[in-house]
Amino acid sequence: MTKKIVLIDGNSIAYRAFFALPLLSNDKGVHTNAIYGFTMMLMRILEDEKPTHILVAFDAGKTTFRHKTFSEYKGGRQKTPPELSEQFPFLRELLDAYNIPRYELVNYEADDIIGTLSTQADKKGYTVKVISGDKDLTQLASEAVTVDITKKGITEVDSYTPDFIMEKYGISPEQIIDMKGLMGDNSDNIPGVPGVGEKTALKLLKEFRTLENLFESIDQVSGNKLKEKLEENKEQAIISKELATIFREAPIEITLEKMIYEGYDAKKLTGIFKELGFNSLLDKLGESAQDEEIPLEDISFTIVYEVTEEILAKDSTLIVEMLEDNYHQADILGFAIVNEQDNFFIPTDIALQSDLFKKWAEDENYKKTVFDAKRAIVGLSWKGIHLVGVDFDCLIAAYVLDPSDGTVDIASIAKAKGYTNIQPDEAVYGKGAKQSIPSQEILAEHLIREAVALHNLKEAFEVDLKQNEQYELFTELEMPLSLILAEMEAVGIKVDVKRLKAMGIELKEKLNSLEQKIHEGAGEKFNINSPKQLGVILFEKLNLPPVKKTKTGYSTSAEVLEKLADKHEIIQHILHYRQLGKLQSTYIEGLLKVVHEDTCRIHTRFNQALTQTGRLSSIDPNLQNIPIRLDEGRKIRQTFIPTEDDWVIFAADYSQIELRVLAHIANDENLIHAFNNDLDIHTKTAMDVFHVAENEVTSNMRRQAKAVNFGIVYGISDYGLSQSLGITRKEAGQFIERYLESFPGVKEYMDEIIQDAKQKGYVSTLLQRRRYIPEITSRNFNIRSFAERTAMNTPIQGSAADIIKKAMIDMATRLKKEKLQTKLLLQVHDELIFEAPKNEIEILEKLVPEVMEHAVTLNVPLKVDYSFGATWYDAK
Structure with missing residues (x-):
C-alpha cells in the first residue's frame, strides 16, 4: 500500500480559521472559532486524504535562525489577538485526542519542519500532502508533494503542483524563492527590491531563471530604471531569497515512523467536543465514548404496592424519575423515597392514585431532599400534584459549589464524592434509538441507589457550603429561585x-x-x-x-x-x-x-445550573x-399576550446594571459621580476619554465610548474592540489605555482582582458566588491571559445575575404579601416580564421599581425602566 503523509502548518491554519469565522465561544466563555475551523479542516482531510501518516507542525517561538540574517524578519506582524492565543492550548489537546503527533523546534519555523519531513518522505517513496494558508510552502511542490493552500475560508483550497504553479505563474516551484527575493513579502517583512512587484519579478525569472543568473547578466536587463533598482538592492534581494527559502535539513528528532495514524480516541474527542460546545460535530464522530462499567453492591429496598403512612416520613429524599429532557408532561417512570424507615420504590400508577402520597407531597411540613427541584415540581404539577416542602436540592448545591463542573446527573455528582456503585442513566436506559425502560426491579434498584447517595450527600454539601460562606447564597437565593422558576415554567406564557x-x-x-x-x-x-x-x-x-x-x-x-x-x-x-x-x-x-x-x-425551561456566571438561560x-x-x-x-382580556403585559428592566456594578466594585469616583448624578454614562466616558466638553461629544464618540464601556465589562481586548468599532488594533489599544487613565479605579480593580484570583484560585460575586480559575497561575501566557480576563469580568456579570435573581425572589414575596394577581412570566437577562390585571398597574408602577432597585444596596443607585401594553411588543 502506498504510504501517504499529511503535514499541516498548525499556526497558519489556526490563523486562517480564526479570521475566517466569527468570534465564537462556549458556555464557559472560551473563544472557539479557530478550534472549530481547524477541526472542520481536520475532519475533511482525514476523510478525503485517508493518510497513513500525519503530523501538525507549530512555530516554537518568535525568534528563528533567520533573525540572525535579518533582525527585522517578520517585524511588521501585529501581536496575536488574545482571543486566538487562548485557543492554542485547546488545539493541542484536540490533536492529542485525535492521536495526531505535533512537533515544534526551537529556532526553526513550522515551514522548516514541514520542508524537512516532506523531503525525507519524498525520498522514501511517500505521497505527500502539505496543508497551509501560507503560499511560501508552494516551493515544496514536486511530483510527489502537493501543497494545498487554503483560500479565504478554511475548507476551500488550491492544490499547488508543479503543473499548477507553471500554469499560474509560468515558473517552477524552485523559482518561488527567487520570486520572493525580488518582490519581497510584506507579511513576513521580507524587503525584496523596492518597486518590483509580482508581474516584474515573473517577467525577469522567465528570462533569467534564477536571481543569481539575473545579477550575473544584469547588463541584459531592459530598462535603465529597473536595472538601477536591481543593482542598488542586490544584497537585499539575495538576503530576501535566503529568508524565503525553507530549510530542508532541520535537526528534527521525530521520525516518519512515529507519525503513523491509527485513528482518534473517541472518548477523549467526545469530551473535548462537549467541553467546547461543538454539538454539531459530535454527530460526525464515527464512535462515541463508552462509560466504564461500575461494580454494583447489594442494596435493600422495598417495592411498594400500597402507600401507607409508615413510608412517608418527615425528612425524606425523593426522586421523581422522567427520561425526557423536556419534562413538561413527561411520563414518570417511578418514585424512589429514602428515609430513616427504609428505602422504597413506588411504581407510578400506585403513587399517582394514592391520596396519602398526594397529601404527603403537598404538605410543607414534610421536608424533601431532591435532585433538580424544578424538574420534579413541574413534572408532578402536570399530574395534578403540587410538590412543596423541598428544602434541599443536590443539583443546585453542586452547582453553587463549583459552577464549572457542568454536572447534570446524579451518578457524576455521587462519584465525585466517592460513591462508585451508581450507574449513569445511559448505562441503565441506553441512549438514542436504543433507549428503553428496563424491568421494574432494575429500575427500582437504580433509583434507590441514587436516592441513597443523595440522602447521604446532603450533609456533606451543607458542610462545604458553610465552609465556603455560600450557605446563604444557596438557601436564600438559589433554592427559593428554583421554586419560583418552577412556577413560571408551569404557568407558561399565553x-x-x-x-x-x-x-x-x-x-x-x-x-x-x-x-x-x-x-x-x-x-x-x-x-x-x-x-x-x-x-x-x-x-x-x-x-x-x-x-x-x-x-x-x-x-x-x-x-x-x-x-x-x-x-x-x-x-x-x-x-x-x-x-x-x-x-x-x-x-x-x-x-x-x-x-x-x-x-x-x-412553557419554556429555565436552566438554573448551567452558566459559570450564574445567569439563567x-x-x-x-x-x-x-x-x-x-x-x-x-x-x-x-x-405573546396576557391570560385574561382585561390584563396587560408589564415589562421592567435594569438600566446599565453591569456598569453600575462595575462602578460599585471598582469604587471608581468618576463612574460613581456619573451614576449618582444621573449622567449619560457613555457621553461622560466620551468626554473623559476624548477630553471634550459635553456639547462637543459626537454620535461616533459616544458609540465608541459605549463599546469600550461594555467591552470592559466583558474583558474585551484591543482586537475585540477593533472588530466591534471597525478601527485598527493600535487605535483600539490607545482607546482602552485612555479609558483606564480616565477611570483609575477600574484599572486598580483589574489589577487587584487578578492578584486576588492568583492567591485564592477563584473570584467571587457580591453575593459570594464563586468561579474557580485555576488557569490564572498557568505558565502558558495565552491560558493565563484568558484566565485574567475571566477574573476581571466574572464578578461584574455574576453580581448582575445575582441581583436580578434576588429581585425575582423579592418580587414573588411582595406580590404574595400584597395579595396581587400579577404573575411573573419570564426573565430575559436584565428584564422581568409580568402579566397583570389593569387595575393593578398603578400599584406595579411603584412596586416593581421599588423592589428591583432595592434588591441590593450599592454605592450607586440601581435604575429600573418599565412599560406595559396589550402584548409583549407593546410593553417595549
Whole structure:
C-alpha cells in the first residue's frame, strides 16, 4: 500500500480559521472559532486524504535562525489577538485526542519542519500532502508533494503542483524563492527590491531563471530604471531569497515512523467536543465514548404496592424519575423515597392514585431532599400534584459549589464524592434509538441507589457550603429561585396562535413578493435556496464579481452577498428573503410547534445550573432570544399576550446594571459621580476619554465610548474592540489605555482582582458566588491571559445575575404579601416580564421599581425602566 503523509502548518491554519469565522465561544466563555475551523479542516482531510501518516507542525517561538540574517524578519506582524492565543492550548489537546503527533523546534519555523519531513518522505517513496494558508510552502511542490493552500475560508483550497504553479505563474516551484527575493513579502517583512512587484519579478525569472543568473547578466536587463533598482538592492534581494527559502535539513528528532495514524480516541474527542460546545460535530464522530462499567453492591429496598403512612416520613429524599429532557408532561417512570424507615420504590400508577402520597407531597411540613427541584415540581404539577416542602436540592448545591463542573446527573455528582456503585442513566436506559425502560426491579434498584447517595450527600454539601460562606447564597437565593422558576415554567406564557399563524401568512406573502422581485431581477425563475443555482445567476448571468468559490461552485454566503450589496438591487432582496425565511421556519413555525395544545401557552425551561456566571438561560424554546433587529422579528412579540382580556403585559428592566456594578466594585469616583448624578454614562466616558466638553461629544464618540464601556465589562481586548468599532488594533489599544487613565479605579480593580484570583484560585460575586480559575497561575501566557480576563469580568456579570435573581425572589414575596394577581412570566437577562390585571398597574408602577432597585444596596443607585401594553411588543 502506498504510504501517504499529511503535514499541516498548525499556526497558519489556526490563523486562517480564526479570521475566517466569527468570534465564537462556549458556555464557559472560551473563544472557539479557530478550534472549530481547524477541526472542520481536520475532519475533511482525514476523510478525503485517508493518510497513513500525519503530523501538525507549530512555530516554537518568535525568534528563528533567520533573525540572525535579518533582525527585522517578520517585524511588521501585529501581536496575536488574545482571543486566538487562548485557543492554542485547546488545539493541542484536540490533536492529542485525535492521536495526531505535533512537533515544534526551537529556532526553526513550522515551514522548516514541514520542508524537512516532506523531503525525507519524498525520498522514501511517500505521497505527500502539505496543508497551509501560507503560499511560501508552494516551493515544496514536486511530483510527489502537493501543497494545498487554503483560500479565504478554511475548507476551500488550491492544490499547488508543479503543473499548477507553471500554469499560474509560468515558473517552477524552485523559482518561488527567487520570486520572493525580488518582490519581497510584506507579511513576513521580507524587503525584496523596492518597486518590483509580482508581474516584474515573473517577467525577469522567465528570462533569467534564477536571481543569481539575473545579477550575473544584469547588463541584459531592459530598462535603465529597473536595472538601477536591481543593482542598488542586490544584497537585499539575495538576503530576501535566503529568508524565503525553507530549510530542508532541520535537526528534527521525530521520525516518519512515529507519525503513523491509527485513528482518534473517541472518548477523549467526545469530551473535548462537549467541553467546547461543538454539538454539531459530535454527530460526525464515527464512535462515541463508552462509560466504564461500575461494580454494583447489594442494596435493600422495598417495592411498594400500597402507600401507607409508615413510608412517608418527615425528612425524606425523593426522586421523581422522567427520561425526557423536556419534562413538561413527561411520563414518570417511578418514585424512589429514602428515609430513616427504609428505602422504597413506588411504581407510578400506585403513587399517582394514592391520596396519602398526594397529601404527603403537598404538605410543607414534610421536608424533601431532591435532585433538580424544578424538574420534579413541574413534572408532578402536570399530574395534578403540587410538590412543596423541598428544602434541599443536590443539583443546585453542586452547582453553587463549583459552577464549572457542568454536572447534570446524579451518578457524576455521587462519584465525585466517592460513591462508585451508581450507574449513569445511559448505562441503565441506553441512549438514542436504543433507549428503553428496563424491568421494574432494575429500575427500582437504580433509583434507590441514587436516592441513597443523595440522602447521604446532603450533609456533606451543607458542610462545604458553610465552609465556603455560600450557605446563604444557596438557601436564600438559589433554592427559593428554583421554586419560583418552577412556577413560571408551569404557568407558561399565553400565545395568540391566530395572530402567530397570521404572521406566518404575512411572512409567506412577503417571501412570495421578494421571490418575484428576485426572479424579475434575474430575468428567470430559479430556486433561490439553491446556492448552486443562485451562484450561476449572480456570477454568470448577471456578471457580478465572484468573491469566493467552493468545491461545488460559487459561494453565496451572507458575507459574500453583503460585499456585493451595492452591485445590484437583487442582492438586498436575497438577503431580506433569507432573513424572513429564517424567521418563518425558526420562530413562526418553531413557536407554533411548542404551543401547548390545551393551554395555548408556551412553557419554556429555565436552566438554573448551567452558566459559570450564574445567569439563567432559556430553552425549548429560547424565549430570551426572540429576534428584534428586524421589524418582522420584533413583531413576533405581539403574539405573546396576557391570560385574561382585561390584563396587560408589564415589562421592567435594569438600566446599565453591569456598569453600575462595575462602578460599585471598582469604587471608581468618576463612574460613581456619573451614576449618582444621573449622567449619560457613555457621553461622560466620551468626554473623559476624548477630553471634550459635553456639547462637543459626537454620535461616533459616544458609540465608541459605549463599546469600550461594555467591552470592559466583558474583558474585551484591543482586537475585540477593533472588530466591534471597525478601527485598527493600535487605535483600539490607545482607546482602552485612555479609558483606564480616565477611570483609575477600574484599572486598580483589574489589577487587584487578578492578584486576588492568583492567591485564592477563584473570584467571587457580591453575593459570594464563586468561579474557580485555576488557569490564572498557568505558565502558558495565552491560558493565563484568558484566565485574567475571566477574573476581571466574572464578578461584574455574576453580581448582575445575582441581583436580578434576588429581585425575582423579592418580587414573588411582595406580590404574595400584597395579595396581587400579577404573575411573573419570564426573565430575559436584565428584564422581568409580568402579566397583570389593569387595575393593578398603578400599584406595579411603584412596586416593581421599588423592589428591583432595592434588591441590593450599592454605592450607586440601581435604575429600573418599565412599560406595559396589550402584548409583549407593546410593553417595549
